[in-house]
Amino acid sequence: MVETATQIPASIDASTPEKVGLLRVLGPAHVWALGVGIVLVGEYMGWNFAVGKGGAYAALIACWFAGVLYTCVAMIDSEVTSTVAAAGGQYTQAKHIVGPLMAFNVGLYLVFAYTMLEAANAITVGFLIDTVAVMTGHDGLDQRPFIILAIMFLAWLNYRGVLATLSFSLVITAIAFSAIIILFLATAPFMGDSPLRHAELMTDLPYGWLGVLASMHFGLWYYLGIEGTTQAAEEVRSPARALPFGTLAGIITLLIAATLTWYVCVGLMPWEYLGQAGVPLFDAARLSGSTFLMVLLGIGTLFATLASANGCICDASRAWFAMGRDHYLPSWFGAVHPTYRTPYRSIIFLVPIALIFALGAPLDQVITFSILSGLLEYTFMPLNVILFRRKWPLETIKRGYEHPFHPIPAIVLLCLCGVAFFAVFLGYGTQLVAMVSFYVIVSLWFHFWRYRFVSRAAQFSMPWPRPAGY
Amino acid sequence: MARYIPPVQSKVGQIVDVIVLLVLAVGALYIPLWMGLAGSSKVPVPVDNPTWESLGQNPAMVEKWNQLGYADAASAAEVISARFDYSFSLGSLVLMIVVIVGYYAIMLRFSEKEFRDVISEKFGER
Numbered sequence: 001m002v003e004t005a006t007q008i009p010a011s012i013d014a015s016t017p018e019k020v021g022l023l024r025v026l027g028p029a030h031v032w033a034l035g036v037g038i039v040l041v042g043e044y045m046g047w048n049f050a051v052g053k054g055g056a057y058a059a060l061i062a063c064w065f066a067g068v069l070y071t072c073v074a075m076i077d078s079e080v081t082s083t084v085a086a087a088g089g090q091y092t093q094a095k096h097i098v099g100p101l102m103a104f105n106v107g108l109y110l111v112f113a114y115t116m117l118e119a120a121n122a123i124t125v126g127f128l129i130d131t132v133a134v135m136t137g138h139d140g141l142d143q144r145p146f147i148i149l150a151i152m153f154l155a156w157l158n159y160r161g162v163l164a165t166l167s168f169s170l171v172i173t174a175i176a177f178s179a180i181i182i183l184f185l186a187t188a189p190f191m192g193d194s195p196l197r198h199a200e201l202m203t204d205l206p207y208g209w210l211g212v213l214a215s216m217h218f219g220l221w222y223y224l225g226i227e228g229t230t231q232a233a234e235e236v237r238s239p240a241r242a243l244p245f246g247t248l249a250g251i252i253t254l255l256i257a258a259t260l261t262w263y264v265c266v267g268l269m270p271w272e273y274l275g276q277a278g279v280p281l282f283d284a285a286r287l288s289g290s291t292f293l294m295v296l297l298g299i300g301t302l303f304a305t306l307a308s309a310n311g312c313i314c315d316a317s318r319a320w321f322a323m324g325r326d327h328y329l330p331s332w333f334g335a336v337h338p339t340y341r342t343p344y345r346s347i348i349f350l351v352p353i354a355l356i357f358a359l360g361a362p363l364d365q366v367i368t369f370s371i372l373s374g375l376l377e378y379t380f381m382p383l384n385v386i387l388f389r390r391k392w393p394l395e396t397i398k399r400g401y402e403h404p405f406h407p408i409p410a411i412v413l414l415c416l417c418g419v420a421f422f423a424v425f426l427g428y429g430t431q432l433v434a435m436v437s438f439y440v441i442v443s444l445w446f447h448f449w450r451y452r453f454v455s456r457a458a459q460f461s462m463p464w465p466r467p468a469g470y
Numbered sequence: 471m472a473r474y475i476p477p478v479q480s481k482v483g484q485i486v487d488v489i490v491l492l493v494l495a496v497g498a499l500y501i502p503l504w505m506g507l508a509g510s511s512k513v514p515v516p517v518d519n520p521t522w523e524s525l526g527q528n529p530a531m532v533e534k535w536n537q538l539g540y541a542d543a544a545s546a547a548e549v550i551s552a553r554f555d556y557s558f559s560l561g562s563l564v565l566m567i568v569v570i571v572g573y574y575a576i577m578l579r580f581s582e583k584e585f586r587d588v589i590s591e592k593f594g595e596r
Contacts (some may be wrong), residue, residue, distance in 0.1 A: 051509070052512070053554060099581025100588065103489065111494065200530030210556055268532045270548045272539060287537055327476070331489075356496065361503060369499055425566050426556050427512065430502050436569050438498030444490065447580045450487060456474045457591035465498035466593040470586060 023341045025163045026236045031229045031428070033170035036253050038117070038225035040176050041304040043254075043261040044281050045124045046367050049220035052080050052275025054211030056202055056266040061212050062219025063262055065416065067255050070223040072413035073249045073378055075403040076385045078244035080232040082400025084462060085239035089230030090377060090384070091319050094327070097388045100454065102380065103196035103444045104328050105439055109377040110228075110319035115350055116370035117225060118312035119358035121305040122147040123366065127278045128301050150309060155351045158313045161222050161340045162235050169310050172303035177257060179300030182262040183281065187267070195449050196267030203227075203271060216416075216423035221367060222258040224374045225241050225308070226250050228315040240400025278363065279340050313347060320346040327454045328446070346365035372435045376388025376437060379417045390466035473591060504512040512554045 026034075033217050050059040077090070086092040095103035126143030133141040157165050187196055205211055229247045235241045247319060265280050268287040285297035321343030324333025337344040357366055387405055394402060403409060424432050479487075517524065520543045522532045527550070529544070540546035 021513060052486050063507055098578070100586035103583055108495075111588070149501065169553050169588055195528045197534075200528055201534070207554065207556060211554075213553065216555060251596070268534070270527070270534055270540070270550075273535070273546075276552075283538070312526070330479070330488055332484060342591040353492070353495075357499070359530060365503065381528060383574075383578070402569075421566070421570060424557070427554050429558070429562060429566060431565060433569055434498055434502045436573050438494060440569075441498075442494055442571075443491070445494075447584075451584065453476050453479050455476055456588050460592045467589060470589045470593075 002111055002398050013291060015282060019029065023162065024235055024237050026166060026232055026242070027238075028242040028246045028249075029170060030070060030163075031232070031236060031242050031413070032249050032253070033166055033173050033307075034232055034311050034314065035226045035250035036171040036177065037166075037173040038114075038228050038315070039223055039250070039308070040119055040173055040257065041117075041124070041253055041308035042138075042221045042224060043180060043257050044176070044301045044304040045279055046120065046221040046363075047218060047258065047261065048265065048274050048277055048280040049364055049367070051199075051266070051271050053207075053423075054213075055204070055206045056274070057273045058205055058207075058212040058215040059266075060259075060262050061216030062215040063222050063258050066219035066222055066420075067251075067258070067376065069220070069416040069420070070226055070251055070254075072409040072416070073227055074382060075409050076413065077227050077230060078247055078401045079352045079399055080385060080388055081233060081243050081247075081278065082240045083397060085236070085243065085400075086232040086322075086461075089233060089319070089378070090227065092233075093230075093324055093384055093388075094351070094380065095459055097384055097391065098380075099336035100328070100451060100459060101443055101447055103326075104233060104323070104381055104388070104395055105443060106377060107319050107323045107328065108442065109373045109380070110306065111316045111350070111372050113373035113377065114225065114228065114312040114316035114319075115354050116366050116373065117284070118151065118309045118354045119361070120363060120366045120370060121172060121309035122150045122354065123311075123363050124305045124360040125150045125302065126304070128298065129280070131279060132298060142360060145232060147353060149356065150306065151351060151354050152304065154310045154313055154345055158317065158347050159337070159340065159342060159344050161342060162232065162314065164311065165233075169222060169307045173307045175197070175279050175302045175362075176304040176307060177253065178261055179296050179303075180257050180281065181290070183297055184264055186293055187264055188292065195263070198267045198467075201268075201270055202266060210426070211266060213419060214423050214426040215297040216420050217371065217426070217428065218367070219423075220371050220374065223251070225315075226254065228311060228379070230409040232314065232318065237304060244401040247325065253271065276446070313350070316350050317343050317346040320350060326459055328450065339445045365431065368424065368431055369435065372424060372432060374389040374416060375420050376436075376439065378413065378420075382407075382414045382417075385410050391469065392464060396468075399418075399466055474587070512552050514552040517547050517551050520551075522546055525550045564566040 050062045080093045083097055084093045086194055091103050091107040092105040129146050130141045142164040157168065185191060187194055189196060220421055226247065229243060233239050261281060264273055265284045268284045274280055278344050279301050282297045282301050285293040322327045324425060333346050335345050389406060522543045525543055525547060535546050
């Protein structure tokens with residue numbers, strides 16, 4: 001029983017008896033669920049570390065600037081993805097537009113950004129259950145079994161099939177998003193007696209404007225992962241329509257949710273507490289004085305973390321699978337399950353990696369690892385779209401979507417990435433240098449060793465004309 | 471351009487490659503943790519005999535701290551007084567910029583070379 005993947009060039013895979021492809025079963029709502037489902041957890045935990053780095057107002061400014069950054073990401077990504085609709089998303093884009101080494105790096109960005117995010121989600125599940133246990137008088141709960149169970153269950157779900165997985169995400173994401181809206185409506189001043197105390201709790205910028213810059217670091221967490229919509233491109237029925245629609249609708253959803261989350265939380269907690277809280281929206285619900293809201297936001301936190309981890313497993317495994325299929329990694333990973341049509345070996349392989357970090361590293365550092373990989377990926381995107389337009393001008397390839405005002409979004413994105421790098425440097429500089437050093441070393445390893453096992457022309461599978469200038 | 475035929479990698483070689491990648495990844499992420507170099511530079515500022523007033527907390531804030539389970543100022547002092555140290559040397563900033571720009575420069579240069587080979591083999595020499 002040998003299984004292989006779609007789009008494997010004949011030269012690579014001549015000996016295999018049967019090609020089994022990924023199923024095209026997803027619509028725009030699933031794309032929205034994949035994007036928002038991964039990211040919505042950012043409103044439930046993690047974003048609030050931006051408050052710790054710069055204060056409440058700094059976190060709001062960071063939220064909006066990060067929103068601009070991700071709008072540029074979505075615009076650029078939608079154009080390229082509507083043309084390069086293949087599993088692996090940005091990895092496949094980089095392979096066709098920039099070159100193999102860039103693609104290898106982008107593939108690793110995706111895998112590590114999503115696997116670290118998955119680990120962060122599992123940590124939050126354990127923390128939430130521990131918090132509830134303490135509130136009900138059960139001190140000293142061991143969080144580890146819940147962390148392991150969450151990752152194993154979601155990996156099993158992903159193993160069994162993408163439609164069931166993303167339908168599950170669609171439902172729990174909708175519930176988690178509704179919980180934020182309900183919390184806002186229940187606590188807003190226009191609804192009557194409001195527990196919000198913005199006037200008394202808001203302070204000046206504790207670190208001045210340098211803190212505003214620094215808070216961009218965790219400001220990315222409001223939206224990190226929305227670009228993951230492209231990972232399921234081979235499983236979407238109409239990628240040229242569904243991917244831009246689902247991605248841009250996702251950004252709008254997240255901008256609304258992020259602003260509402262900030263508004264409610266800073267009106268209920270001192271910034272010093274909020275800046276280090278593990279489950280800020282759940283804490284906000286506790287402080288609202290409503291048992292119903294507390295239960296709802298507890299469920300919302302649980303669902304948001306599960307939806308996010310679910311999407312992360314889906315995306316990371318697609319990126320790993322795509323690299324295996326191209327022999328950038330051992331080709332054993334490029335297999336599709338004969339019955340469930342999922343990249344099952346990649347799904348299983350990434351489980352212990354997620355567990356290593358979920359069980360062994362602190363939450364803020366796991367989040368920083370994820371953010372750094374995401375940031376490196378966002379820095380690649382403007383380079384990618386500029387080269388895409390230069391090598392294949394608009395008249396040479398029909399795009400499903402053409403983003404307006406090129407190259408302004410690319411330039412804005414590049415500038416905001418520079419700001420975000422500086423923000424990470426403020427407070428987490430060692431991790432930044434360590435992580436980039438890792439990518440330098442693996443790049444040299446790939447170029448001088450691994451790339452010899454890769455066919456040259458077979459990597460270029462798009463039906464495009466020869467690029468201009470080559 | 472002559473078609474490049476990649477060598478077939480043995481199973482042992484494939485396993486070694488995956489192990490190398492994993493060791494590098496886990497090492498890059500965990501070594502700073504083990505060496506105590508990773509993580510935030512946020513440190514609490516010791517406060518002798520803290521009171522809510524000396525910690526700069528108004529009555530509304532005190533009420534919220536109490537609701538959050540901090541019964542007195544001493545229990546909340548560490549959380550309230552902790553601050554990031556954003557001081558940095560010009561040298562460390564320059565190092566960061568060199569590392570990041572150097573990384574992208576290396577990657578774009580090598581990628582360009584590899585990409586030209588791909589295009590030449592795919593579309594033929596001009």
